[in-house]
Amino acid sequence: MDFIYSIIPAGVLSQIFVGLSRTTILFIVASGLSLILGVLRIPNVAHGSLYMIGAFTAFTVTKLFGGGSAGFWMALIIAPLVVAFISLIAERGMFQFLYEREHLMLLLLTFAFSLVFGDLVKLVWGSEYKSVPVPHIFQGFVPLFGGLPFPLYNLFLLVAGPIVAILLWLLTNKTKIGKIARAAAVDREMVGAVGINVSWVFASVFVIGCFLAGLGGVLVAPTVSVTLGMDHNLIIEAFLIVIMGGLGNIWGALLGALIFGLTQSMGILIWPQFGIIFPYLAVVIVLLFRPTGLLKSTW
Amino acid sequence: MKKSVLLSMSLLFFVGLFMVCPLTYAQSTIKVGIVDTYTGPASTYTLDVLDGFRLAVDKINAKGGVLGKKIEYTTRDEKFKPDIGLAMAKELVMKENVDLLMGTINSGTALAVSDFARKEKMPFFVTYSKSEKIIGEKGHRYVFNMNENTEMAGRAAGVALAKKPFVKYWICGDDYEYGHAIADAVWNNLKKLNPKVQLMGQSWWKLGEPDFTPYITQIMAAKPDFIIVATGGSGMVNFQKAAKATGLAEKIPFYQHTANELGTLLPQGKNAPEGVYGTSNYLFYFPDTPANKAFADEFQKAYKRYPKASALTGYMTALFIAEGYKKAGKLDKEALINALEGLKIDSPVGPLAIRACDHQLELPTYFGVTKKDAKYDFLVSGDTQVVPPKDYMPTCEEVLKLRKK
Numbered sequence: 050m051d052f053i054y055s056i057i058p059a060g061v062l063s064q065i066f067v068g069l070s071r072t073t074i075l076f077i078v079a080s081g082l083s084l085i086l087g088v089l090r091i092p093n094v095a096h097g098s099l100y101m102i103g104a105f106t107a108f109t110v111t112k113l114f115g116g117g118s119a120g121f122w123m124a125l126i127i128a129p130l131v132v133a134f135i136s137l138i139a140e141r142g143m144f145q146f147l148y149e150r151e152h153l154m155l156l157l158l159t160f161a162f163s164l165v166f167g168d169l170v171k172l173v174w175g176s177e178y179k180s181v182p183v184p185h186i187f188q189g190f191v192p193l194f195g196g197l198p199f200p201l202y203n204l205f206l207l208v209a210g211p212i213v214a215i216l217l218w219l220l221t222n223k224t225k226i227g228k229i230a231r232a233a234a235v236d237r238e239m240v241g242a243v244g245i246n247v248s249w250v251f252a253s254v255f256v257i258g259c260f261l262a263g264l265g266g267v268l269v270a271p272t273v274s275v276t277l278g279m280d281h282n283l284i285i286e287a288f289l290i291v292i293m294g295g296l297g298n299i300w301g302a303l304l305g306a307l308i309f310g311l312t313q314s315m316g317i318l319i320w321p322q323f324g325i326i327f328p329y330l331a332v333v334i335v336l337l338f339r340p341t342g343l344l345k346s347t348w
Numbered sequence: 349m350k351k352s353v354l355l356s357m358s359l360l361f362f363v364g365l366f367m368v369c370p371l372t373y374a375q376s377t378i379k380v381g382i383v384d385t386y387t388g389p390a391s392t393y394t395l396d397v398l399d400g401f402r403l404a405v406d407k408i409n410a411k412g413g414v415l416g417k418k419i420e421y422t423t424r425d426e427k428f429k430p431d432i433g434l435a436m437a438k439e440l441v442m443k444e445n446v447d448l449l450m451g452t453i454n455s456g457t458a459l460a461v462s463d464f465a466r467k468e469k470m471p472f473f474v475t476y477s478k479s480e481k482i483i484g485e486k487g488h489r490y491v492f493n494m495n496e497n498t499e500m501a502g503r504a505a506g507v508a509l510a511k512k513p514f515v516k517y518w519i520c521g522d523d524y525e526y527g528h529a530i531a532d533a534v535w536n537n538l539k540k541l542n543p544k545v546q547l548m549g550q551s552w553w554k555l556g557e558p559d560f561t562p563y564i565t566q567i568m569a570a571k572p573d574f575i576i577v578a579t580g581g582s583g584m585v586n587f588q589k590a591a592k593a594t595g596l597a598e599k600i601p602f603y604q605h606t607a608n609e610l611g612t613l614l615p616q617g618k619n620a621p622e623g624v625y626g627t628s629n630y631l632f633y634f635p636d637t638p639a640n641k642a643f644a645d646e647f648q649k650a651y652k653r654y655p656k657a658s659a660l661t662g663y664m665t666a667l668f669i670a671e672g673y674k675k676a677g678k679l680d681k682e683a684l685i686n687a688l689e690g691l692k693i694d695s696p697v698g699p700l701a702i703r704a705c706d707h708q709l710e711l712p713t714y715f716g717v718t719k720k721d722a723k724y725d726f727l728v729s730g731d732t733q734v735v736p737p738k739d740y741m742p743t744c745e746e747v748l749k750l751r752k753k
Contacts, residue, residue: 203561325554
């Protein structure tokens with residue numbers, strides 16, 4: 050370890066890992082957004098609201114199961130499914146009739162959805178701040194990197210991120226629906242022409258994308274206060290990540306999230322007073338040199 | 349003969365009607381127009397203002413009202429947008445003919461409505477905006493501030509922290525007016541009272557930042573003695589959660605305005621960090637006096653929850669309006685303002701007065717550290733000490749000097 054510290058100081062290393070754990074949440078949410086953008090061509094502004102609903106559902110489920118660790122694990126399974134179910138209703142009831150519309154129209158429609166979801170959340174859960182406790186085994190911190198404390202929950206996020214990435218890779222590359230979805234992203238008419246029910250492929254992709262938003266919401270819940278307005282903050286960051294990585298490209302979302310998370314944490318280390326500008330500066334630089342994003346855009 | 353009697357009688361009747369009618373008809377009630385944010389995260393505070401206000405109004409009306417008139421109120425939801433808030437205040441004055449205005453949690457709206465109130469000569473009671481400009485730079489005869497402002501909160505914390513042995517300080521907070529105003533007020537007063545303190549560095553994050561971990565790990569690596577954390581709203585809870593997860597709360601003590609308040613501690617339950625320094629302007633369990641207990645019980649009975657600091661603000665605003673009119677003896681705006689200046693009335697936390705020179709309610713500040721209490725399933729303020737208004741309020745000269753600029 051001392052050898053590593055001689056190259057990278059412990060403080061920097063700790064900061065990198067904190068940045069990576071932030072990346073996990075950003076990646077999970079942004080990949081769902083990107084998936085929907087790529088295959089369905091919907092700029093889903095309501096994605097942030099589904100993330101918020103995921104977090105609020107996690108609060109309720111955790112409470113139902115006694116507010117302890119068991120509650121959190123149940124929430125991790127149930128809440129994304131609840132979000133997926135809501136999105137299925139939205140897709141079957143509304144979006145499936147609108148795929149041929151202009152992007153601006155879809156943008157406005159999903160924006161309207163985000164307002165409706167926001168008010169529904171207020172109706173169901175009220176306006177008080179909610180808090181989901183960190184599960185027992187991840188409470189506290191471990192001295193890592195030269196004795197600097199590192200939160201255990203962030204370690205858990207560091208493990209969860211790659212797992213989700215691998216599952217997504219398997220889904221898009223190894224399963225039939227993944228292959229059809231990728232084909233549909235390139236040429237949806239052709240996919241329909243070879244006799245595949247595109248409508249249901251789209252519905253599944255939409256639901257999977259929204260499931261990821263819900264999952265992000267559950268994972269973030271123990272680290273923040275679950276509150277109205279958490280959707281707006283996230284959706285802007287998620288869109289920036291998706292644009293930076295290349296619209297519709299899941300690996301672009303991963304790359305974008307990495308850049309966003311790491312520039313943020315390193316920016317704070319270098320210049321704490323103005324740490325907030327670094328991720329946005331990164332977005333500007335990337336778009337100056339690669340206006341369509343870092344990786345190949347499906348648009 | 350008979351005809352002329354009838355004529356004079358009816359004439360008298362109509363003249364009498366003409367004289368009496370406008371008085372009784374136009375002023376059968378005292379109408380208060382409330383503009384505030386009732387949607388979004390801010391409503392966790394504003395609903396307590398409204399419920400506190402309602403509690404007092406119901407009590408006043410049950411006793412027959414003020415000068416024989418009942419108090420009634422109408423609310424408008426400005427949705428945290430100053431332009432909408434201002435339009436609503438105008439509508440309340442022009443169409444609803446309200447006698448008084450009240451609100452709002454958004455400082456931008458409060459300042460816009462305050463400017464309108466000045467032009468309309470309409471008394472305006474500010475109930476949750478913490479901007480020091482309301483009674484400072486932009487202060488005038490028609491505006492009253494019924495809660496603490498950033499300057500007061502910061503100074504009170506400065507007074508308490510100056511007695512502590514910490515030397516190396518770090519400042520961090522939300523990068524917008526509230527955060528900077530609080531941090532500046534704490535630091536300037538602390539530096540004045542204890543010249544030994546040093547500022548090691550600062551970190552500022554965007555408003556609504558969800559994850560503070562990278563900021564906290566960086567500050568911990570810098571090893572200051574004490575951190576002044578200038579956050580508000582949901583940032584309060586977010587920062588405390590991150591402080592607990594990173595172990596910051598056990599390693600480096602830190603201060604947040606309202607850290608020891610119910611609004612911050614209730615959502616976290618038993619999981620909030622212990623040992624966080626905070627200032628608050630109302631705690632329902634402290635001071636443990638019969639008056640405070642009676643108010644807390646009454647509020648709890650009516651709304652099935654404990655009152656937050658903002659509940660006291662709403663409650664006291666109603667009482668001051670009632671007492672002000674009583675002292676004035678008539679329903680006249682100018683007379684009400686004259687009556688309110690320097691008026692001191694009993695409150696759940698002891699007698700409170702509105703300062704005559706700048707229309708600021710003089711509130712005690714409670715400085716304490718968060719700790720567990722077996723009686724509640726959330727943390728409370730421990731080792732609470734009272735910082736009386738005379739120890740930290742900016743002087744009249746200081747405030748009035750700001751207005752001249």
